[in-house]
Amino acid sequence: MSTQIPYATLILRWYDRHQRILPWRAKTGTIPNPYYVLLSEIMLQQTQVATVIPYFNKFIENFPTLNDLAEASLEKVMAMWTGLGYYSRARNLHRCAQEVAKQSGEIPKDYQALKALPGIGDYTAAAILSIGYNQPYVAVDGNVERVTARLFAIQEPLPMIKPTLAALAKTLNEGREAQERAGDFAQALFDIGATICKPKNPSCLICPLSEVCKASLEKIADILPIRQRKAEKPTKYGISLFIENDKNQILLRKRPEKGVLAGTLELPSSIWSEQYISIEQAIKETGCLGQYQEIGEIKHVFTHFTLKVKLFKLVSDLKLTQVAQDNMWIHSDELNHYPCSTLMKKMIAYSTKI
Numbered sequence: 001m002s003t004q005i006p007y008a009t010l011i012l013r014w015y016d017r018h019q020r021i022l023p024w025r026a027k028t029g030t031i032p033n034p035y036y037v038l039l040s041e042i043m044l045q046q047t048q049v050a051t052v053i054p055y056f057n058k059f060i061e062n063f064p065t066l067n068d069l070a071e072a073s074l075e076k077v078m079a080m081w082t083g084l085g086y087y088s089r090a091r092n093l094h095r096c097a098q099e100v101a102k103q104s105g106e107i108p109k110d111y112q113a114l115k116a117l118p119g120i121g122d123y124t125a126a127a128i129l130s131i132g133y134n135q136p137y138v139a140v141d142g143n144v145e146r147v148t149a150r151l152f153a154i155q156e157p158l159p160m161i162k163p164t165l166a167a168l169a170k171t172l173n174e175g176r177e178a179q180e181r182a183g184d185f186a187q188a189l190f191d192i193g194a195t196i197c198k199p200k201n202p203s204c205l206i207c208p209l210s211e212v213c214k215a216s217l218e219k220i221a222d223i224l225p226i227r228q229r230k231a232e233k234p235t236k237y238g239i240s241l242f243i244e245n246d247k248n249q250i251l252l253r254k255r256p257e258k259g260v261l262a263g264t265l266e267l268p269s270s271i272w273s274e275q276y277i278s279i280e281q282a283i284k285e286t287g288c289l290g291q292y293q294e295i296g297e298i299k300h301v302f303t304h305f306t307l308k309v310k311l312f313k314l315v316s317d318l319k320l321t322q323v324a325q326d327n328m329w330i331h332s333d334e335l336n337h338y339p340c341s342t343l344m345k346k347m348i349a350y351s352t353k354i
């Protein structure tokens with residue numbers, strides 16, 4: 001058994017042969033671009049690599065440097081983020097770029113200074129320092145937690161065991177090789193988690209760690225990490241109004257700057273609550289007076305709750321009251337130029353077909 005070989009050596013040897021080619025990654029022997037690291041890490045929060053790649057490329061094409069991003073309007077940044085979800089990330093990214101540009105223009109090389117920036121937590125700070133600046137930090141995300149839980153056969157459930165897993169993960173880069181190749185090591189761990197030590201059916205047979213991995217040796221890799229059963233997601237209910245004018249433009253307005261889908265455009269909508277309110281109440285809330293016909297119901301699953309929305313279409317003249325502000329009339333073909341969430345696009349697509 002090769003228990004004498006440090007984890008880091010096994011991991012780095014594997015990485016040298018099997019690393020993924022990703023647009024934000026520096027090629028071997030070249031200096032990484034910390035802006036690419038920051039941008040990709042923020043996009044990758046809660047989002048799959050395959051989904052992020054076209055967005056990353058689009059951002060780099062439009063904002064080649066952090067300064068370009070800082071100087072861009074928030075509307076343009078939000079519009080380009082459309083479809084990637086978790087919109088507060090886009091707003092924080094923009095604020096973060098402006099903050100860095102205002103200081104030295106260089107992304108900080110210090111953990112605390114990074115964490116003081118909008119949208120940057122422990123994980124992202126560690127990822128930027130290790131990948132962008134080759135500092136020996138271990139960035140612990142869900143992938144790394146899973147690999148660690150299996151390597152050490154930890155059988156206590158998540159999320160309670162998170163701090164233990166983080167502490168154990170931080171021992172994985174012990175040894176000179178991992179310290180000197182901190183960026184490669186961080187990315188190697190991500191790659192192993194994403195391509196080999198997958199949540200289901202881990203490929204232990206081709207894993208560089210199989211001979212030192214306790215879960216693999218004990219044949220319990222499939223059941224780790226153990227997760228405490230989540231409480232069922234609550235359901236919220238809302239009413240949205242589809243209002244089109246004779247130029248085929250749709251009435252949209254901006255959601256509040258805080259909360260779910262913050263700052264994106266939406267159909268005039270009621271507040272999402274524990275149960276459906278009446279259409280009369282929704283009309284009052286939105287200030288869009290007229291006759292409406294119910295055309296269907298849309299279901300959308302967010303991370304923390306499920307949303308059900310009844311859609312109503314205006315079938316008479318429209319009268320706007322003072323409640324209605326920030327109205328915009330936008331043609332459905334032009335939606336991609338505006339920060340419009342996947343949920344709203346789904347509702348608009350549904351309504352325009354009726």
Ligand code: SF4
Pocket residue numbers: 147150151196197198202203204205207208209210211213214215216221
């Ligand atoms: S041997 Fe299996 S369980 Fe262990 S780290 Fe590799 S893929 Fe994961």
